[in-house]
Amino acid sequence: MFEVYDxxxxxxxxxxxxxxxWSAEEGFRSIALSGGSTPQVxxxxxADEYQYRLxxxxxxxxxxxxxxxxxxxxQSNYGMTRKHLLDKVPVEPSHIYRIRGENPPAEEARxxxxxxHDMLPQVHGIPQFDLVILGMGDDGHTxxxxxxxxxxxxxxxxxxxxxxxxxxxxxxxxxxxxxxNAKQVVFLVTGANKAAPLAEIRNRSLGSTQFxxxxxxxxxxRLIWLVDREAASLAPH
Ligand code: 6PG
Numbered sequence: 001m002f003e004v005y006d007x008x009x010x011x012x013x014x015x016x017x018x019x020x021x022w023s024a025e026e027g028f029r030s031i032a033l034s035g036g037s038t039p040q041v042x043x044x045x046x047a048d049e050y051q052y053r054l055x056x057x058x059x060x061x062x063x064x065x066x067x068x069x070x071x072x073x074x075q076s077n078y079g080m081t082r083k084h085l086l087d088k089v090p091v092e093p094s095h096i097y098r099i100r101g102e103n104p105p106a107e108e109a110r111x112x113x114x115x116x117h118d119m120l121p122q123v124h125g126i127p128q129f130d131l132v133i134l135g136m137g138d139d140g141h142t143x144x145x146x147x148x149x150x151x152x153x154x155x156x157x158x159x160x161x162x163x164x165x166x167x168x169x170x171x172x173x174x175x176x177x178x179x180x181n182a183k184q185v186v187f188l189v190t191g192a193n194k195a196a197p198l199a200e201i202r203n204r205s206l207g208s209t210q211f212x213x214x215x216x217x218x219x220x221x222r223l224i225w226l227v228d229r230e231a232a233s234l235a236p237h
Contacts, residue, residue, distance in 0.1 A: 001224045004232040008190045011226045012042035015186060016050055023055055028130035030060040030120055035077030036135035038188040043084035057092045064132060065144035066099035068170035076101055105161040105170045112172060113158040124181060132182040138193040140211025144171035147210050176215055185218045190228040199234035
């Protein structure tokens with residue numbers, strides 16, 4: 001499914017509506033959140049308008065990727081989520097499974113893989129999230145799997161240590177097997193800088209396999225793209 005909205009705020013509104021329905025009708029509880037600018041708008045909307053409308057204490061919250069920085073660092077995906085959402089809604093603190101960006105990266109990737117193994121049901125021998133939220137960078141990266149490290153996508157582990165191509169910052173990221181094992185995956189893609197890679201992915205152009213985002217194809221088939229008009233401007237829909 002490919003849904004186009006005028007603005008980032010409308011993309012966020014659409015995702016809120018989907019989550020409301022999936023949690024009520026399908027019992028979705030385990031969610032892998034993403035970093036980035038669109039989730040920030042979404043978190044603000046959830047905190048303002050969905051504070052009492054979602055089963056917050058029942059949600060199990062995880063992250064699809066994290067920057068290897070302490071939680072109070074402005075780069076921390078967990079820190080951003082705490083500020084914009086977790087401090088404002090009645091989530092159960094013991095249900096927040098953050099990636100500890102302050103830990104040595106390789107050790108933390110192993111620890112978080114075990115957390116996923118222990119806390120999620122296994123389907124096809126792989127932990128299964130109800131919902132994975134992803135963003136896409138203008139280089140076609142998703143979670144923290146970048147084009148120069150495509151091999152990490154196919155890793156046998158559930159989590160890997162990645163390196164940002166420009167800053168060299170270490171990241172911890174879910175890998176392809178666990179992302180594609182989710183019941184439902186949502187891509188949030190906004191901004192004109194995403195238009196070209198998005199068009200290539202949607203057209204399945206020959207070159208599109210270089211983009212990690214092009215490899216997102218949940219085995220259960222449930223993938224929704226929530227896209228703003230700018231990002232969708234070159235894509236067929
Ligand atoms: C991160 C991410 C990353 C992000 C994309 C899109 O931690 O940086 O999880 O994959 O989702 O870079 O980010 P924007 O929504 O800001 O464009």
